[in-house]
Amino acid sequence: MKSRMLLLAIAAGIIGNGTVLAAPSQEEAIKKGREHFKIFCVNCHGVNADGKGPLVESLKITPYDLTALKQTGDLCIAERVLRAIAGLHDVAAGQKKDMPVFSGNLESITVYEITQYLKSIQKE
Numbered sequence: 001m002k003s004r005m006l007l008l009a010i011a012a013g014i015i016g017n018g019t020v021l022a023a024p025s026q027e028e029a030i031k032k033g034r035e036h037f038k039i040f041c042v043n044c045h046g047v048n049a050d051g052k053g054p055l056v057e058s059l060k061i062t063p064y065d066l067t068a069l070k071q072t073g074d075l076c077i078a079e080r081v082l083r084a085i086a087g088l089h090d091v092a093a094g095q096k097k098d099m100p101v102f103s104g105n106l107e108s109i110t111v112y113e114i115t116q117y118l119k120s121i122q123k124e
């Protein structure tokens with residue numbers, strides 16, 4: 001009987017934790033993504049992600065307007081972000097990429113949240 005109670009308690013615990021540990025809500029992810037963006041991306045892409053950050057003057061390529069990702073190119077936004085972070089995005093022939101490679105310096109959850117944020121601010 002005792003062990004049955006224990007089992008029930010464990011099962012309840014799993015369900016309970018499952019709810020708590022479930023993926024953060026979309027809203028939460030967007031909020032966190034905005035915070036990460038302000039830390040890692042804002043200097044070039046600007047506070048509104050429109051490509052008007054304070055470092056623009058010092059770059060050879062204008063950081064893209066990241067609110068227009070949906071309007072440009074065939075790749076989905078998540079792929080654009082993943083590629084850019086890994087330095088695998090395309091630039092015009094003869095140009096040298098100005099965006100630093102972040103890759104392993106950003107945790108997957110951070111990249112996910114930044115992606116959710118960028119998705120939420122796309123122009124139609």
Ligand code: HEC
Nearest residue numbers: 040041044059061062063064080081084089097098099100
């Ligand atoms: C030092 C300036 C700089 C920083 C910091 C920076 N970027 Fe960029 N980004 C650029 C520039 C410049 C481009 C245009 C392409 C290039 O020159 O590499 C670009 C292009 C992009 C693109 C478009 C890629 C495509 O598919 O065309 C995405 C998406 C992007 N950045 C996301 C980010 C994210 C997310 C961060 C923060 C984690 C970030 N960038 C940080 C400068 C920067």
